[in-house]
Amino acid sequence: MKATPAEQQELLRLQSVDTRLAQLAHRLGVxxxxxxxxxxxxxxxxxxxxxxxxxxxxxxxxxxxxxxxxxxxxxxxxxxxxxxxxxxxxxxxxxxxxxxxxxxxxxxxxxxxxxxxxxxxxxxxxxxxxxxxxxxxxxxxxxxxxxxxxxxxxxxxxxxxxxxxxxxxxxxxSAVPEPLLAFYEQRRARGGGIGAALLSRRTCGGCTITLTGSDLEDVRRAAYDDVVQCPECDRILVRTDESGL
The missing domain is CATH 1.10.287.1490 (Helix Hairpins)
Incomplete structure (x- = not known):
């Protein structure tokens, strides 16, 4: 799947709001x-x-x-x-x-x-x-x-x-392309509420696993508009300047 870096980064904003909504639902329940x-x-x-x-x-x-x-x-x-x-x-x-x-x-x-x-x-x-x-x-x-x-x-x-x-x-x-949004929702449903995570210093923000070896090389070789996933938790990995690639 392809998506511009800006579109992928919107997923982080969306994930932040979804996390906030989950926290509010938890607070309401307890x-x-x-x-x-x-x-x-x-x-x-x-x-x-x-x-x-x-x-x-x-x-x-x-x-x-x-x-x-x-x-x-x-x-x-x-x-x-x-x-x-x-x-x-x-x-x-x-x-x-x-x-x-x-x-x-x-x-x-x-x-x-x-x-x-x-x-x-x-x-x-x-x-x-x-x-x-x-x-x-x-x-x-x-x-x-x-x-x-x-x-x-x-x-x-x-x-x-x-x-x-x-x-x-x-x-x-509304600013996220429908295919990317649908893929995010799918990952979020399977990932316990987390569908996209920031790759920071080669570490997945979803499962906290640090990429090494061939997994790291695969992400490094991916095109800037490729939607990549964490090899460990399968969540969408959003790459930025702080990803350490």
């Missing part, structure tokens, strides 16, 4: 906030699972308390009913039966009220547990919002640099 956000997501998921369990415990305790309150209300209603019956009967047999039942009902009410107190304590403990989890979740959410804002700001800065670099690339690429 933003420090990303790792912290991942850790927060793990903590948030764990807190969500713990909260689900705590809410379940709270709902169970509240349901039990509601049942006990209903039982107490029924017992109190029976106490009122039996007390009213007691005041309106003159039968000693009924009086004795009602007084016995009232004593039993009052004992039952006392037992239920003791159970109520115990369950009320469980409800309060469960409410505190849920509140503590919610407080932790709020802290995680605030930290996540801060990190997301920092990440987005950093990503926006990188996007500005990327957009400018892409414009620079388009301008440089």
């Amino acid at each position: 933003l420090p906030q990303a790792g912290a956000l991942g850790e927060l997501a793990t903590r948030e998921d764990a807190a969500r699972r713990v909260r689900a369990g705590a809410v379940g415990t709270l709902e169970d305790a509240r349901a039990e308390l509601a049942r006990l309150e209903s039982d107490v209300a029924l017992v109190e209603a029976r106490i009122v009913r039996d007390g009213d019956r007691l005041t309106h009967t003159s039968s000693m047999k009924d009086v004795n039966a009602l007084e016995s039942e009232l004593a039993s009902l009052r004992k039952r009410r006392s037992d239920l009220e003791d159970q109520e107190l115990a369950v009320m304590e469980r409800v309060e403990e469960a409410e505190r547990a849920v509140a503590e989890i919610d407080y932790e979740h709020d802290g995680i959410a605030a930290e996540r919002a801060r990190l997301e804002a920092e990440r987005d700001e950093a990503a926006a800065g990188i996007a500005v640099e990327r957009d400018q670099s892409e414009r620079d690339r388009a301008a440089i690429a």
Whole structure:
């Protein structure tokens, strides 16, 4: 393939921009906030699972308390009913039966009220547990919002640099002959992102191998407009006055 030295040197400018774009893509992929956000997501998921369990415990305790309150209300209603019956009967047999039942009902009410107190304590403990989890979740959410804002700001800065670099690339690429550009892109795809490298002091800038012997002689004998490649890494070698030939 043939290309003027000036056209070949444009490949170095293009490679510089492509390297810059690759660096920007890497920076975008390894933003420090990303790792912290991942850790927060793990903590948030764990807190969500713990909260689900705590809410379940709270709902169970509240349901039990509601049942006990209903039982107490029924017992109190029976106490009122039996007390009213007691005041309106003159039968000693009924009086004795009602007084016995009232004593039993009052004992039952006392037992239920003791159970109520115990369950009320469980409800309060469960409410505190849920509140503590919610407080932790709020802290995680605030930290996540801060990190997301920092990440987005950093990503926006990188996007500005990327957009400018892409414009620079388009301008440089437009000045490179299509066959040479296509060959460069092919070499770049195979060369880990590097398609062209400067030959400086007989050393390839792509693989850092110094040319010697017949490899060096082949490059020396190549015409000024020949597109030569590194015998080691196969990338395009761009020759300049500093190539040491």
